[in-house]
Amino acid sequence: MANLKAPSVQLQPVSVTRKMAASLPGLRARAEEKGLKIHHLGAGYPHPEVTDPRRFLEHKAAYFAHVAEREGLNDPQAVPEYLRESYSYTDTLGPVGARRAFAHAYGSDWGVQIDPGRLIPTVGATGGIHLACSLFEHAGQPLAYITDAPTYAGFTARSDLCQHAQIYSVEMDEEGAKPELLRAQIARARDDGRFVPFYYTIPDGHNPAGFSFSARRREEILDVVRDAGVLILEDAPYVYISFAAPSARPRPFLAMAPEQTIHLFTGSKIGFPGPRVGFLYSEAELEIEGGKAVRFSDLALTEAAAGILFQNPEALWGFDAMLHDEAFQPMPSMWPLADAKLAVYRENRTIMLERLQANLGSHRDRFHWTTPEAGFFSVFTFLDGRTRTDEAFIEQLVSEHGVVAIPMHDFYPRDARKRDPMAGLNQLRLSFCFSESTGEERRRDLAEAVDAFCAAALAG
Numbered sequence: 001m002a003n004l005k006a007p008s009v010q011l012q013p014v015s016v017t018r019k020m021a022a023s024l025p026g027l028r029a030r031a032e033e034k035g036l037k038i039h040h041l042g043a044g045y046p047h048p049e050v051t052d053p054r055r056f057l058e059h060k061a062a063y064f065a066h067v068a069e070r071e072g073l074n075d076p077q078a079v080p081e082y083l084r085e086s087y088s089y090t091d092t093l094g095p096v097g098a099r100r101a102f103a104h105a106y107g108s109d110w111g112v113q114i115d116p117g118r119l120i121p122t123v124g125a126t127g128g129i130h131l132a133c134s135l136f137e138h139a140g141q142p143l144a145y146i147t148d149a150p151t152y153a154g155f156t157a158r159s160d161l162c163q164h165a166q167i168y169s170v171e172m173d174e175e176g177a178k179p180e181l182l183r184a185q186i187a188r189a190r191d192d193g194r195f196v197p198f199y200y201t202i203p204d205g206h207n208p209a210g211f212s213f214s215a216r217r218r219e220e221i222l223d224v225v226r227d228a229g230v231l232i233l234e235d236a237p238y239v240y241i242s243f244a245a246p247s248a249r250p251r252p253f254l255a256m257a258p259e260q261t262i263h264l265f266t267g268s269k270i271g272f273p274g275p276r277v278g279f280l281y282s283e284a285e286l287e288i289e290g291g292k293a294v295r296f297s298d299l300a301l302t303e304a305a306a307g308i309l310f311q312n313p314e315a316l317w318g319f320d321a322m323l324h325d326e327a328f329q330p331m332p333s334m335w336p337l338a339d340a341k342l343a344v345y346r347e348n349r350t351i352m353l354e355r356l357q358a359n360l361g362s363h364r365d366r367f368h369w370t371t372p373e374a375g376f377f378s379v380f381t382f383l384d385g386r387t388r389t390d391e392a393f394i395e396q397l398v399s400e401h402g403v404v405a406i407p408m409h410d411f412y413p414r415d416a417r418k419r420d421p422m423a424g425l426n427q428l429r430l431s432f433c434f435s436e437s438t439g440e441e442r443r444r445d446l447a448e449a450v451d452a453f454c455a456a457a458l459a460g
């Protein structure tokens with residue numbers, strides 16, 4: 001028995017993806033014993049084919065040489081400024097160059113003027129979620145985090161860390177979170193004596209729901225949060241992993257109402273996840289203690305300074321390099337970076353949707369799947385009223401068919417599962433972003449994976 005007591009510390013539940021990762025080696029061994037190939041439809045990671053860093057590293061080295069040359073140092077022994085800064089303590093805002101280059105390209109892509117002075121570097125979008133939550137948690141008052149049912153497991157895990165915060169979730173239809181439920185949940189949380197700082201969502205390529213919110217629904221959601229005086233925490237990892245025609249791309253909340261939004265950008269999907277580059281951006285103003293009006297970005301900066309103090313400046317300099325073209329000119333748009341990734345994701349998405357249609361298209365009464373306009377996932381639903389995608393189902397899917405997919409039930413916040421104990425229990429998240437193979441083999445592997453999944457679904 002441990003002799004150190006911490007009676008207020010709670011053991012947090014293990015996330016669904018961690019649980020899957022832990023049980024996978026055993027299940028994989030059982031499948032392989034039977035001579036089955038393992039099919040990946042589970043992992044939500046960027047594809048290895050688009051995360052080979054070697055070309056980027058060459059470009060970065062050339063860009064750094066260009067930056068050093070631009071400095072025009074006469075003494076060959078002198079340390080260039082970018083290099084000194086990359087390995088020093090910097091300001092909490094990090095190097096200004098990366099923020100300027102990002103503000104320029106991102107702002108013009110989404111039609112919004114971004115002030116580089118308000119861009120707070122974060123450790124990926126995960127760091128942005130943490131920053132936004134922790135800022136509201138210090139006062140110790142009961143909090144309500146409003147989010148979708150289902151929602152991103154990383155958000156649930158972060159909010160579970162705060163023992164005085166509770167999730168109030170909102171069911172969605174095919175256009176997004178239902179506005180009348182959003183309004184009702186904000187009111188209910190307030191009736192319960194909780195402060196409601198924001199509504200967290202992923203309107204583009206929702207993880208795990210596998211679709212994007214319609215433009216009309218975004219307007220309706222904005223009306224609700226404006227009326228209620230609540231911010232939107234917009235997690236946007238998939239805005240560039242977009243399959244919609246440029247004219248059909250819905251605008252993010254950032255562009256629609258920057259004063260109502262805390263926007264989280266991450267470099268993980270458009271660049272690389274390893275360097276952990278991200279930015280939090282908001283033009284919101286909050287009335288705080290004593291009736292004072294303060295900029296959300298100022299509060300976030302103080303919070304970041306106390307929390308992480310410094311981002312990794314070398315990673316931000318690397319991001320700056322990524323945002324400059326071969327001639328070292330600032331890129332006017334980030335779409336060319338996205339296009340390189342999209343070639344693989346678009347192809348994978350087409351393969352998944354085509355194979356689902358070919359195998360199961362004549363059984364639409366039994367199965368439904370989402371058509372994602374962005375992101376990495378489609379949600380697959382068994383309509384027969386009896387299939388339960390519980391742990392036993394998942395185990396059997398791997399050990400009998402070699403197929404790895406993620407059950408949806410655990411993505412539903414606790415309150416949603418209480419309202420409907422069967423929530424998501426007839427659904428799986430199928431991801432088309434990851435496989436171990438590349439090129440032609442990747443295409444074949446994914447087609448085989450979807451075919452194997454469809455055979456399992458038909459076998460019931």
Ligand SMILES: Cc1ncc(COP(=O)(O)O)c(C=O)c1O
Pocket residue numbers: 044123124125126127152154202207235237266267268273278
């Ligand atoms: C909705 C969502 N938010 C955040 C993240 C994590 O992003 P990052 O690598 O920037 O921390 C992911 C990654 O899968 C995600 O899907």
